[in-house]
Amino acid sequence: MKTVFSYAKPYKGLIIIALFFMLLELTVELFQPLVISKIIDDGILAGSQERIIQYGIVLVAMSGIAFVAGIINSYYAAHVSQSFSFDLRKAVYGRIQSFSLATFNKFPASGLITRLTSDVTMVQQVLFMGLRIMLRAPLLVVGSMVMALVVNAKLALYLVIVFPFLLIFLYIMVKKGVSHFSFVQLRLDRLNRMIQENLQAVRLIKAYLRGKYESGRFSEVAGSLKMDTVKALRVMEIILPILLLGMNLSLLAVIWFGASEIRQGGAQIGELVAIINYAMRMTGAFSMFSFIIMAYARAKASSERIEEVLVTDDVREKEEAGEELAIRRGEVVFENVSFAYPGAESPVLKNISFKMKPNEKLAIMGATGSGKSSLLQLIPRFYDATEGTVYIHGRDVKNWSLRALRKTIGVVPQQSLLFTGTISDNLSWGKEQAKQEELAGAAAKAQIHGTVERFPKGYATRVGQKGVNLSGGQKQRLSIARALVRKPSILILDDSTSALDVKTEAALWQELERENATMLVVTQKIRTALKADRILLMEEGRISAYGTHQQLMKTSELYRQIALSQQEEEVDEYV
Numbered sequence: 194m195k196t197v198f199s200y201a202k203p204y205k206g207l208i209i210i211a212l213f214f215m216l217l218e219l220t221v222e223l224f225q226p227l228v229i230s231k232i233i234d235d236g237i238l239a240g241s242q243e244r245i246i247q248y249g250i251v252l253v254a255m256s257g258i259a260f261v262a263g264i265i266n267s268y269y270a271a272h273v274s275q276s277f278s279f280d281l282r283k284a285v286y287g288r289i290q291s292f293s294l295a296t297f298n299k300f301p302a303s304g305l306i307t308r309l310t311s312d313v314t315m316v317q318q319v320l321f322m323g324l325r326i327m328l329r330a331p332l333l334v335v336g337s338m339v340m341a342l343v344v345n346a347k348l349a350l351y352l353v354i355v356f357p358f359l360l361i362f363l364y365i366m367v368k369k370g371v372s373h374f375s376f377v378q379l380r381l382d383r384l385n386r387m388i389q390e391n392l393q394a395v396r397l398i399k400a401y402l403r404g405k406y407e408s409g410r411f412s413e414v415a416g417s418l419k420m421d422t423v424k425a426l427r428v429m430e431i432i433l434p435i436l437l438l439g440m441n442l443s444l445l446a447v448i449w450f451g452a453s454e455i456r457q458g459g460a461q462i463g464e465l466v467a468i469i470n471y472a473m474r475m476t477g478a479f480s481m482f483s484f485i486i487m488a489y490a491r492a493k494a495s496s497e498r499i500e501e502v503l504v505t506d507d508v509r510e511k512e513e514a515g516e517e518l519a520i521r522r523g524e525v526v527f528e529n530v531s532f533a534y535p536g537a538e539s540p541v542l543k544n545i546s547f548k549m550k551p552n553e554k555l556a557i558m559g560a561t562g563s564g565k566s567s568l569l570q571l572i573p574r575f576y577d578a579t580e581g582t583v584y585i586h587g588r589d590v591k592n593w594s595l596r597a598l599r600k601t602i603g604v605v606p607q608q609s610l611l612f613t614g615t616i617s618d619n620l621s622w623g624k625e626q627a628k629q630e631e632l633a634g635a636a637a638k639a640q641i642h643g644t645v646e647r648f649p650k651g652y653a654t655r656v657g658q659k660g661v662n663l664s665g666g667q668k669q670r671l672s673i674a675r676a677l678v679r680k681p682s683i684l685i686l687d688d689s690t691s692a693l694d695v696k697t698e699a700a701l702w703q704e705l706e707r708e709n710a711t712m713l714v715v716t717q718k719i720r721t722a723l724k725a726d727r728i729l730l731m732e733e734g735r736i737s738a739y740g741t742h743q744q745l746m747k748t749s750e751l752y753r754q755i756a757l758s759q760q761e762e763e764v765d766e767y768v
């Protein structure tokens with residue numbers, strides 16, 4: 194919990210103010226029974242009207258002070274806890290953004306969402322309670338006990354006796370609570386993961402008529418969350434009755450022995466009333482304990498999960514400022530590169546070597562799963578090669594700061610991802626200060642400008658979640674335009690033109706050929722590969738062939754087969 198609560202440090206001053214007013218409220222509250230006992234003993238029983246009025250005024254003034262102190266304490270507790278949760282959430286989010294893909298893969302997205310939302314809220318609530326009642330409750334118990342001892346030590350002893358037993362009981366319950374609630378948060382992760390998956394696959398679920406099946410699965414996962422939460426709450430539910438039983442038994446003892454003490458002259462009625470009053474306050478504070486323990490147990494489990502993200506051992510990105518002056522030459526060189534995904538046993542890339550000059554266009558072909566996307570991921574350093582070296586702009590890729598490196602690279606992934614917002618927002622996503630003409634220019638190159646202009650709202654058209662209101666081909670072209678806006682010196686297209694018709698693709702290629710950028714293009718089509726300077730054919734993680742179309746037709750049996758099969762397909766299309 195230490196790392197998490199270190200985010201409360203900037204609010205030390207405000208925390209002290211909140212605690213001061215909490216202590217003030219508490220002190221006043223502790224003296225109230227004493228004043229009441231004085232009203233009874235020195236006022237009512239002694240028949241002094243004057244004393245009754247004097248102590249009455251003191252009592253009213255004390256209530257006023259407690260009221261104001263309580264409000265000020267609440268104000269600061271709310272302010273501090275909200276600011277703390279804002280900072281913590283920002284820190285966790287920032288940390289997630291800096292994760293390498295390898296670390297990112299270790300945490301399921303749903304788990305990260307739960308950490309950012311419900312886990313942070315849980316910790317924030319506990320800080321609020323900490324400043325409001327968490328400290329106050331134990332202090333009220335201890336303070337009431339001390340005051341009871343001051344009023345009449347003999348009678349107060351009956352309250353003190355139960356104390357150690359209740360403490361041991363509370364300790365055991367906290368331990369149990371923490372382990373139960375960690376489990377509940379895991380269940381919540383699972384539920385979030387499922388909801389996320391289902392919402393993403395909503396079309397598929399409808400097409401395959403799996404709605405009922407998925408609802409059943411949802412009920413099962415939500416049901417196990419309910420069962421585990423009930424189990425955890427059941428542990429917590431026995432705390433209050435047991436605490437109250439202990440306190441009420443000792444209260445009974447106080448009244449029983451108090452009555453005989455009064456008869457024998459060892460105590461006054463007012464003293465007994467005061468001690469009963471303190472006992473009631475202790476009981477009230479104890480009843481808060483079950484609530485506090487539950488919140489603490491949940492917050493402890495939550496803070497451990499948040500800390501997992503904050504302290505994850507990950508390669509920190511180099512962000513040194515000098516690297517901004519990166520030379521954008523555009524060379525891409527792979528030298529004996531092998532790569533295995535973290536945790537995987539066998540490499541998916543084996544001994545890859547090739548050299549690309551600035552502005553060269555390379556088509557990468559190969560069967561599905563042959564390692565094309567994996568190879569491309571090493572260029573912007575989404576992953577690092579396990580063996581060998583990747584050189585970009587003439588320097589080992591590991592020696593560039595990620596920021597400088599990625600600024601020079603445009604990536605269009607296999608799945609075109611757009612964000613909610615306007616088309617302009619999406620296009621300027623990689624270069625916020627881009628002017629409208631730049632956006633339109635890039636869109637024109639990507640063969641989408643005309644389409645956008647025909648939308649009633651043009652570039653101000655809103656894109657639905659993940660681009661639901663756009664066709665597959667439109668999304669692909671917008672993703673390409675987004676990459677072009679950045680004027681990258683290296684452009685990576687991972688099968689990003691698959692949804693385009695022949696004419697549009699040809700026009701796009703004409704534009705891309707003119708681009709001042711080194712290009713790596715994954716494609717399945719010989720027609721597209723023919724436009725490149727060279728072709729790299731992958732087979733099971735190795736380079737099977739590398740050269741121009743003419744060279745490959747002569748040297749690679751596999752390439753010849755692909756070329757022939759596609760020629761036949763094209764002829765078939767027109768028969």
Ligand SMILES: Nc1ncnc2c1ncn2[C@@H]1O[C@H](COP(=O)(O)OP(=O)(O)OP(=O)(O)O)[C@@H](O)[C@H]1O
Binds near residue numbers: 537561563564
């Ligand atoms: N994140 C990952 N973790 C572990 N293994 C992975 C991961 N991504 C891909 N792989 C594995 O790496 C191998 C190569 O995958 P890759 O995506 O590079 O192939 P590809 O040639 O691009 O395929 P496709 O044409 O289908 O996109 C596959 O066997 C795949 O199972």
